[in-house]
Amino acid sequence: MNSDRPPSPVERFVFLVDKNLAQRLKRDERPGKSLVSAARYTCMAPGAKRARPRLVFHFGEAVAASEDARLAIAECAELIHAASLVHDDVIDDGVMRRGQETVNVLFSNLTAVLAGDLMFSVAFGLLSPYRPDVMYTAVEVLGAMTRAAIDEVEARGDVDLSLEDWRAIAAGKTGALFGWCGAAPALAAGDDDAAARFRRAGEHLGVAFQLADDLKDLAPMGNKDRFADLLNKNPSYPILWSAARSPVFEAALRRRWSREVSPEHAAELGQAVLASGAADATSRALHDEVDAAFDALGDLKDAPGVAAVANWARALLAASTVHQEAA
């Protein structure tokens, strides 16, 4: 990227979202208080891609939502996302101590819990200047995300999880908030038809995002945690697809997952997943979700900002193909 070029509108928007988040979490800070530090630490993580604010920006453009509404909704989405990560990372009595520098480790479990609660409150509070159903739908998203989070925990190690169950978890965990990032700007702009279409499209894109993530775990290049899903007994789409396809693989997976999994066993299972053609199947599922997203958009496919969303989805597809070819 040429650094002399002025920032694009979406980059300018993401910069504003970052700035507002940083300011909001600073204003609130009192000396010696750890809560806001924890929230800040999570929200301002340097690697944050701000996928949700980008969706809000582009979908908002399509319905000419005001910049104020788009900023509030984007900030809210990022806070809900970050708060859900903080809560997911609370240590489960040593059962799933996965991260190393999560909030609960740096601060404490209780701080992580309360920081997340504060973020939910601040997030919803940002929506009060807009149509009431902007907040109502955000509250529903929290419910969907929470139910999916527990389903995901309870699915850990479950070889018998169906692909439909996998999709329901992905739709709740990622799709609900992606869908809201589309619906909320449309609701704020008073366009109920666009809201319904963007919600459905966003949900499909969220599931696509999750499929791309599952594929990434199989990719060999620059992937030092390759096959982490197999190691952590996380039943990803390709793993479940292989298990449904091959009784031999299913039996091997069941045997391995019934006890502690070594990195060597994970690698061995990973090669079996790849040999079964699961990467290809996952890529096809990803294409199907992106197609379904565009079907849901109908005529709005050609609206100004939606083209940028389409480009984003195409990049997701292209990346998944690269992973797959390399795999």
Added chain:
Amino acid sequence: MNSDRPPSPVERFVFLVDKNLAQRLKRDERPGKSLVSAARYTCMAPGAKRARPRLVFHFGEAVAASEDARLAIAECAELIHAASLVHDDVIDDGVMRRGQETVNVLFSNLTAVLAGDLMFSVAFGLLSPYRPDVMYTAVEVLGAMTRAAIDEVEARGDVDLSLEDWRAIAAGKTGALFGWCGAAPALAAGDDDAAARFRRAGEHLGVAFQLADDLKDLAPMGNKDRFADLLNKNPSYPILWSAARSPVFEAALRRRWSREVSPEHAAELGQAVLASGAADATSRALHDEVDAAFDALGDLKDAPGVAAVANWARALLAASTVHQEAA
């Protein structure tokens, strides 16, 4: 109480709130899912006094709020209260493992966190049929409660906490939701003036409730956990009052709280608190809060349901006097 007597309107109301909560948490239950079980376990605890639903019922009567609105608000308040208890009980890496049968022990930390999140979502969702600011103010209450919860954790063992800081914590922890139990039915009924008055009155009553709780810790009768605040380094109002009053006690407290406190040391400090006249001072503060609550009500003091709130406050005062005399 005579069991032949038909239930009073408020008892019938509390029964309905219980029934609705149980139904709501049942409908949602799926086989093998622990999340709703955890929520249910917390909400349907047999000892729940339903203080918040009672406030909603009586304040709602004063402004003739519909029964639907009152039920939704009462259920919401009880869910927010229960969710905050679940989150407060998340084990802080062994630092403050106080309860024995809390959700995090029976289920797991992660289940406790997610159960609380689900309860917040369900709670707020109940409010969408009413004026939008009913939900907006509930979201603000979550923020106030969360900030107070972390302040309370950080105040643990703090001998230098001022009585003003103590009050701010009590106002956030208990007063904010009590105030909302008054304000929300008034907002739903479209009475903004009553909402503002009930909010202030409820906040004072919440602080009074907290003072009564602090006093109870000093009471000898039927109190097997007497002086738990001193044992757990929880700076209660009477403890802080004694420390502010007596430099000798303050020095002793600081010395004891700088290391592990034995039950014997807690009892010894407790006797010093009582000898300083702190129970009397706490009772005076409780009276002042109740007076302030009635001042805030203005002419609404004489409205129908408010008399029942007044009786409740008087019972709080009477009980505190008993504790104090027995102490």
